[in-house]
Amino acid sequence: MQLSLLLISFVVLSFHASQHVWADNIPAVTRVFLVHRHGARSTLHGGGQLTLEGKHMLKALGKYLNTSYRGILPQRYDKDTVKVKSTSFARTMQSAQAVLSTLYPDSSMNAPIVLMNSPAADWVLIPDSWPTDRLRAAKFASFTASLNKEAMRDLGMNTLTYFDTLLGVSNCTTMAQVWCIVRAYDVAMTRQAEGESLDIILSTNLPRLTALFKKYFHFSNVYQNDATFQDNIGTRGFYLAKDWVDGVTLDAVLWMFSAHDSTLTALYNTLGVISRTDVEHSGNAPQFGETILMEYRADSSVAFHRGLPDPTYGSAYSYTFTPLIVMCQRADGSIINTTECNFTEWRRFVMSQGPKVSTGIAPCYADPSDIVQSSCDGELATPGACLTFRTLCPSSACPASRPFLDAAGGYRCMAPPTQDVSADVASTAEQETKIAGIVLTALLTIFCSAVGIRYLTQHNEHP
Numbered sequence: 001m002q003l004s005l006l007l008i009s010f011v012v013l014s015f016h017a018s019q020h021v022w023a024d025n026i027p028a029v030t031r032v033f034l035v036h037r038h039g040a041r042s043t044l045h046g047g048g049q050l051t052l053e054g055k056h057m058l059k060a061l062g063k064y065l066n067t068s069y070r071g072i073l074p075q076r077y078d079k080d081t082v083k084v085k086s087t088s089f090a091r092t093m094q095s096a097q098a099v100l101s102t103l104y105p106d107s108s109m110n111a112p113i114v115l116m117n118s119p120a121a122d123w124v125l126i127p128d129s130w131p132t133d134r135l136r137a138a139k140f141a142s143f144t145a146s147l148n149k150e151a152m153r154d155l156g157m158n159t160l161t162y163f164d165t166l167l168g169v170s171n172c173t174t175m176a177q178v179w180c181i182v183r184a185y186d187v188a189m190t191r192q193a194e195g196e197s198l199d200i201i202l203s204t205n206l207p208r209l210t211a212l213f214k215k216y217f218h219f220s221n222v223y224q225n226d227a228t229f230q231d232n233i234g235t236r237g238f239y240l241a242k243d244w245v246d247g248v249t250l251d252a253v254l255w256m257f258s259a260h261d262s263t264l265t266a267l268y269n270t271l272g273v274i275s276r277t278d279v280e281h282s283g284n285a286p287q288f289g290e291t292i293l294m295e296y297r298a299d300s301s302v303a304f305h306r307g308l309p310d311p312t313y314g315s316a317y318s319y320t321f322t323p324l325i326v327m328c329q330r331a332d333g334s335i336i337n338t339t340e341c342n343f344t345e346w347r348r349f350v351m352s353q354g355p356k357v358s359t360g361i362a363p364c365y366a367d368p369s370d371i372v373q374s375s376c377d378g379e380l381a382t383p384g385a386c387l388t389f390r391t392l393c394p395s396s397a398c399p400a401s402r403p404f405l406d407a408a409g410g411y412r413c414m415a416p417p418t419q420d421v422s423a424d425v426a427s428t429a430e431q432e433t434k435i436a437g438i439v440l441t442a443l444l445t446i447f448c449s450a451v452g453i454r455y456l457t458q459h460n461e462h463p
Contacts, residue, residue: 031296032069033244035257036061036307037264038095040193040288044186045167050091050098053194053317057289057309058095060317062102064307065254072253077107080251085114086258087125096258113258121392123363124243125259127236127266128220130363131392134385135370136224143219144178147212151177154208162201178216185213193288195313214283221262222269222283223276230276233362234355237263237270241350248296248343261285267292270353271304272327272337287311293321296343303340364393371399378402381411 039054065073074081077100086096093113100111116122123130133140151160155177163172163180166187172180188202188209198206223230240257247255257263264286268274271292274282291307304324309317328341329349336345355362366389371377376386377399390397390411398405398413406412 027297027299027301029069029072029295030298031248031253031255032065032072032293033247033255033296034065034291034293034307035240035259035263035267036095036099036291037261037286037288038089038091038258039098041091041190043183043190045183048089048091050094051194053313054091054288055094055098057317058098059102060309060319061289061291061307062099064319064321065099066103069254073103077104077111079112082111082254082256083114083247083252084111084256084258085116085125087122087260088115088118089260092258092260096256099256099258123361124239125257125263128262130233130236131389132233132363132365132367132370134389135366135374135376137385138373139224139226139370143224147181147215148175148177150215151181151212154212155205159201159205166202181209181212182216185209189285189288193311193313213285214279216283217262217265217285218279218283221265222274229367232355232357232367233365235266235270235276235353237266237268238350238354238362240267241270241353244294245347245350261290264290264292270350271324272335272349272353273324289317289319291319291321292324300343301340302343302346305339360393360396364389364396366393366396366399368399379412379414381413387411 036058038050039057040051041054042049042051082104084096084100086092093115096113097111104111116125119126119129121129157173160172160177160180163184164170167180167183169176169180184202188198188206191198197203202209219225221236240263244255265274265282269276269282276282287308288311289309293305293307295303295305297303304326305321306324307319307321309319311317323339325337325339326346327349328336328338328345329352330336330345331348335349355365357365360366366376374385374389375382376389376397379402381387381390390405390413394405394407394411397411402413402415404414404416406414
């Protein structure tokens with residue numbers, strides 16, 4: 001009997017937690033922060049456009065927010081209360097609009113979506129676009145070459161030839177195995193999201209394809225097998241988490257970010273959900289519509305949840321939110337794994353995940369060895385990675401030996417101007433001689449004037 005009561009209690013509490021129906025002893029939520037991946041889309045080589053099913057996914061998220069947080073949200077959309085940001089891709093902007101269409105069905109078309117920068121410079125929501133990676137082309141090439149060999153070994157020539165046909169290319173068997181791995185994995189995920197069955201070759205090779213994709217995704221978004229570099233730039237989700245930290249003190253009650261799988265993975269890393277060395281978990285790309293949500297409560301505590309839509313094709317895509325275990329840091333430095341903690345403890349941990357570089361910002365960090373390997377240590381900006389880096393990061397583009405950036409002159413890094421010491425000495429001596437002559441002339445003039453006045457006075461001569 002007691003066991004039955006315990007089971008019933010557990011079920012009831014689980015239902016309440018997933019639906020956000022709070023008990024009286026849970027402090028009221030005063031602010032909500034969330035970032036979601038866009039909904040299901042077409043393949044990347046097909047344009048990556050949001051599909052009808054993808055829109056339905058995010059509409060389900062809007063319905064969930066409407067039901068769960070109606071008590072703190074304004075009845076109608078208000079730009080000062082609801083803040084929405086998106087990357088500049090059509091699929092993320094359309095996803096954000098889909099959420100708003102059910103969150104505020106009467107006024108969603110009047111809700112502005114605040115776009116971030118272009119993909120090349122959106123360092124908050126597109127963490128794999130950081131300019132510092134441009135300088136690491138040699139390291140990426142080494143990683144790619146290693147993964148290419150694994151692909152040849154694990155997938156075989158016949159499967160890679162099939163990928164050529166699948167993707168409409170001709171280089172999967174030669175030098176672009178990694179590119180083909182990413183695109184073939186993408187085809188499998190988008191087909192499943194659209195309710196399509198996978199053919200026998202893609203289905204049979206999906207486990208091996210997934211394992212290879214995880215390594216690529218982990219290297220690109222979490223950890224590049226370089227502890228010093230990683231410590232210097234910090235975690236790539238830091239700037240988004242910092243936006244949440246700062247947002248707690250502002251007036252808006254809902255902050256929503258529409259972004260990508262890499263965005264969520266980077267934030268998971270910053271929150272301590274995944275480890276930078278755990279390829280198995282950190283290499284998992286978040287699914288379409290996946291959401292990270294943080295509640296800020298009246299007692300200055302924060303609680304975290306992961307939201308997933310029902311992935312069944314043609315379903316209502318209803319969201320289920322479950323508690324998300326993150327890391328918080330006490331004043332004594334100890335780390336706790338918890339689904340909720342005091343805001344100060346969470347903020348303390350987030351700030352520990354930021355960059356260690358003392359100057360500049362992490363996306364523009366210029367590792368000295370990377371500067372040399374990318375041929376960016378000279379005066380001229382070599383075309384490609386070096387020129388792009390200097391364009392995007394002018395304040396940290398030049399090495400210490402050439403600290404002055406001449407943007408108008410082709411982004412050349414110039415050395416400090418040299419001075420001709422002998423010329424300076426001669427010039428100084430000449431100036432001193434002129435000054436001495438002027439002073440002597442003035443003294444003689446004063447002396448002669450004094451003598452003349454005295455003579456005239458003695459001899460009573462008047463003009």
